[in-house]
Amino acid sequence: MNGLTYVQKKFIDYINTIMGTNKLSHSYLIEIGDFSLEFPFILLFVKMMLCPLEVASTSQLNCNRCNTCKLIDDGNFPDLEIIEADGAQIKKKQLLSLKDEYQKKSLIGKRRVYIIKDAEKLNPSSANTILKFLEEPEEDIVAVLITKNRYQVLDTILSRCQVLSLLDTSDIGVIDDGINQFIKYLIKGEDLFIYYKEIYDHILPDKETAKNSFILIEKIFIQYLSLTARGDSLTQFEFLSNVDNKKILSYITIIEEELPKLVYNINYKLWLDAIYSRFVEV
Ligand SMILES: [Zn+2]
Numbered sequence: 276m277n278g279l280t281y282v283q284k285k286f287i288d289y290i291n292t293i294m295g296t297n298k299l300s301h302s303y304l305i306e307i308g309d310f311s312l313e314f315p316f317i318l319l320f321v322k323m324m325l326c327p328l329e330v331a332s333t334s335q336l337n338c339n340r341c342n343t344c345k346l347i348d349d350g351n352f353p354d355l356e357i358i359e360a361d362g363a364q365i366k367k368k369q370l371l372s373l374k375d376e377y378q379k380k381s382l383i384g385k386r387r388v389y390i391i392k393d394a395e396k397l398n399p400s401s402a403n404t405i406l407k408f409l410e411e412p413e414e415d416i417v418a419v420l421i422t423k424n425r426y427q428v429l430d431t432i433l434s435r436c437q438v439l440s441l442l443d444t445s446d447i448g449v450i451d452d453g454i455n456q457f458i459k460y461l462i463k464g465e466d467l468f469i470y471y472k473e474i475y476d477h478i479l480p481d482k483e484t485a486k487n488s489f490i491l492i493e494k495i496f497i498q499y500l501s502l503t504a505r506g507d508s509l510t511q512f513e514f515l516s517n518v519d520n521k522k523i524l525s526y527i528t529i530i531e532e533e534l535p536k537l538v539y540n541i542n543y544k545l546w547l548d549a550i551y552s553r554f555v556e557v
Contacts, residue, residue, distance in 0.1 A: 391419070
């Protein structure tokens with residue numbers, strides 16, 4: 276596949292890593308920008324989970340050899356269900372019939388996958404049904420929820436999914452001094468305690484600011500890597516120029532993993548302590 280964006284490459288690398296280390300989760304929430312453009316990547320992820328020949332993911336969108344990949348491309352693979360909103364909402368009965376169907380059918384390949392498009396359209400009642408699914412994950416069932424905005428998805432769902440993003444992040448704008456300073460603290464690797472007052476009194480005084488700041492920080496890291504890869508000017512991100520790219524990738528992973536937890540953390544300072552100490556360990 277030529278012409279992949281940095282984010283798409285990162286997505287595929289990440290999936291390769293989790294498949295290679297057997298760290299597949301039971302539920303993913305994938306944030307996308309444009310459904311028709313990104314859907315082939317969602318299907319690629321699905322094929323990476325289902326293809327018996329273990330599709331060579333970085334070079335092609337399917338293995339071109341097995342029946343599974345072909346059936347997935349044609350929308351006819353029995354162990355893959357795609358649920359779309361029935362009108363403005365995804366209804367409980369749609370999920371119940373999915374559950375029913377998966378309980379009746381016998382498994383063809385390694386596992387089953389279901390995709391829920393527009394996961395923000397899950398209402399509290401359909402979300403409840405999904406949560407029962409997610410809370411008792413069958414060994415062989417993987418949920419892939421898709422949304423254009425993770426923050427519109429019900430917190431109860433968000434907190435149980437691993438969030439991956441395919442969003443293009445080329446719209447950062449001017450980075451304010453506080454964020455700039457905070458990133459410097461993060462990458463210095465010193466204890467949070469040293470900057471405690473500055474951070475909690477000024478830079479990240481509340482949960483909402485902390486959430487938005489980490490979303491921005493992740494974008495900054497991704498943008499930085501994407502610029503480095505292209506050999507573009509880095510003046511906007513001078514403060515990152517001495518940091519190893521591998522470290523930056525680790526930082527992105529930490530934010531991806533920790534940010535969803537902020538939603539259900541009542542005390543955001545505890546959350547910040549936890550994420551900060553992971554940064555320090557990188
Ligand atoms: Zn295949």
